[in-house]
Amino acid sequence: MARGSVRGATGMKARAVNLWLLAGIANVLGWASPARAYETEVDASIAAQYYTLSSPWGDPELRRRRYTETLGLAVWNIQGEGDPRGPRLSFQSRLRLDADFGQSSAERALRNPAYIPGLEQAPLGLMYAYLEGQRYLGGHVGFRLGRQYVFDTLGFWSFDGGLVTLSTPVNLLFEAYAGLEQRGGGLPYLGTRRFEAQGVYRGDRNDYDAAYYPLFLDESKVAPAYGFSVEASGFGVLHSRLSYRKVINRDEVNVSPFLDLGDGQYFLSGNRTSSERIGYSLRADSPKLGALNGSVVYDFYNQIFSQYAATADAYVNSRVTVGLSFDRYTPTFDGDSIFNWFSHSPTTSALGRAEVRFSRRLSATLSGGTRWFETEGYSSNYASRPDTSKTGRLFDVSLDGGARYDYGRGSLGLRAGGETGKRGHRLGGDVTARRRFSTRYDGMCLVSLWDWSDALRPDRDATSLGYVLGGGVTPGPNFFARSRFGLELEHQMNRVVGQRFRALLTLDLTVLK
């Protein structure tokens, strides 16, 4: 990257040393090539966290000694030099090690009374790794091959497979993909359970007998998935996207929850729907007036509209935006889960918001409204009038505010908010100050005060005061231009935990060549 700053003799020397180091490392790693077009980016991120948490009854106490490391490798412009509007090929990947050295070995010892199914001390995961091509066949075709994410109305999801995009001259973009849903598992899958549908507890049961933790289901190692989307853009003020996705469970699954108590042993095999949903989103925005957004998701397995949401924002003038939002969400689960049929009622939120930009330096937002929860029948008099055809509602009221002020080399931020209702409240705020001392050093301070009550568990009510002090240093302006070493110390005080301390050490390294 070209940088246009004037350097003194010392700076030039330092730069030369760094360039030499860079060249040396690149040669060692075999990257160096005298006339290449591709760009290589290697980055590593390390976070070490140290804190303790305990059960509501004091024992057991969990020591968290967490160490997370991600390592990313990307190669851009693999296609070589050519028309900047022509085909483009790149590769991106990221590995993650997520270790907790505070775990007790007893928690991972099969048959031990403290055993936790599925608990791993240092799982290694491949977050994503894919080859991507853009603007092929006259600029109309693109593809992705490998482990990748999909972001759409249906949520944030990951699969291993292929995706093809086709853009048309009439501003319609078609996308189709097929592969296997990313599910938990060690080698060779290197997957996380994060993207599996909710409501199922799966893992590796290789060393289990059938009666041991029967509801810890054997992981579905291959779950075929496919989907498509049609996106329309550039039609004046409108932009819309239709997305469909289906995931299939194919493994043999245990259906009896009580095997350990002598019941029979039943298994079900064959293709089963894990999830099948279709979603549509629409945006209409005018830079002069405002924006309307809407989305809806239909769940084919549950046969309900599981989510729908809408927002309307008006740009009152250059400084003020006001808006309304509505969101209705019904929990749905993996098709294998009985929780689908315990799911009754949606949670609905209706909020109003205002955003004011007082100047380039100072802006603030305020939002407030209500969130209501529905029940079949009135909870207050169900005993005397057990009528499930009536819908009962419990209302929470929420108010949130935020402000940010940028000054010279730093910023001051405020975030406050709360929600209160019959089940209790959360109310509080944080003030955060950040400041750069030079191009190399930065510091931050956060003060936080929150109060909460839980109507179902009054013994957990508390007022909590906390603060965080942190700082960071960037090693140098050249080789490690986008790298940083940081340290944060967090201290929380409340009657539930007394004193809770947390130390967070981070190291981010990026090399772009």
Added chain:
Amino acid sequence: MKSRLDLLLLSILLSAFLAWCGSTSALAGGKSAPPLPSATFSMGDSLAEALRPPGSFPGDEGPSLVVFPEQSMPLRFNHQKHVKQLGVGCATCHGAAKTSQKSSDSLLPPATRCDGCHGTNHRKLSQVTTDEPRPLGQCNYCHVGYDPARPNLVARVVVPKPNLRFSHQKHVTGQRIACARCHGKVEEVKLATRDQLPRMKECVTCHVLGSGDGSGGTAALNAKAAPGAPAAPRAKASGACTTCHLTDPNGLLTTTFKSGKLLPPPWLHDAGHGADFIERHKMVAGNDSKFCASCHQERFCVGCHDGNVRPRRIHPNDFLSQHAMAARQDNPRCTSCHQQQSFCLTCHQRSGVTMSGPIGNLAKRGRFHPPKSQWTDAPRTAGHHAWEAERNLNACVSCHQERDCASCHATRGVGGPGPSIGVGAGQGINPHPVGFVSRCQQALRQNARPCLTCHLPNDQDLLRCR
């Protein structure tokens, strides 16, 4: 006593920090910016709205400071006089605009361009001379702050290069777009400042966003010019962000500049990154994730959505202690980032709060929920678990496994006695929502596993759904 010491320590730290924030002059390693000459345009000198370029907002403080960094123009100049009264055309002084292909090209006229009328000679800038005795030939006529005691020394004009790709040639010569279309009524102002530079809001009337790379012809035809501005030309204009914005080697937009951080304006797809954008971004990204991908790599998204370090903006304060309340309030929605039966359940089992967990934790465990008489026994009261499950089932699923529910809700004959229920579990208490019968047939056909978990294959209730 200990907590008092903590508070004392905290207040000392706070005081020190606030003092530090206030000491703007104590910038370690930094230098104060030089004061701008008096003739430099300042935010208070708002132009009449009609004179500003199309796309400007009333009081918008000029175009983006990130794209067009702050300038220093210590000159006294009157465009109105030159253009309107003397009839000097734009190209007379800014002729390079017809051929310029880069935004970094300087389109300011050389000082020699003034010599013909002002009687000066700027050919050698270290020895500028004049043969014009009238004021218009004197240095201080144009150069603000000129000191006769220091001849040939004038304040420098500083116009940083814009952080933008732009070809005047394509627009002026190629598409024959009039200067006023982007720069407003310069002929009515004195000194043209940053405020006369174009606004993105006007650019996108031709470069229709989302219309792709060079394929926005149809959309461009639909674009409407701002009132009073010259009509938009009928030509293709790419709506891709990279058409105008600088990019990193990875193809993403460059967002970090010395002049600041490039952020989308509030009117751009409703994606203004204000203080509450973290709550609003779901709608923007769900509808058009490629728009977000103009600036963000996936690692930015997974930092939260598949992350391992608690983001304080989402989970403030001692969130470990308050998260149960937040989950019950569904604020924020836990399932956006967490899989309940892996992320939540594992930790809840370890800490001994779950019903079906390690046997080793059972002895130490107290009762998590309200008393049995209220929580599970009939008749239902306001604090009954059925209401809690109906109002927010996700909170239940973060601790409970299927067996916890099936113990009572499975039909009779299914399942063993369970640890605390007694012989004959499977109490047959129907948990299904209203209207379930109309949906059960299709559900059973797609996946029979949940049905068979609670019902025997020959169960009469199940047969109704076949």
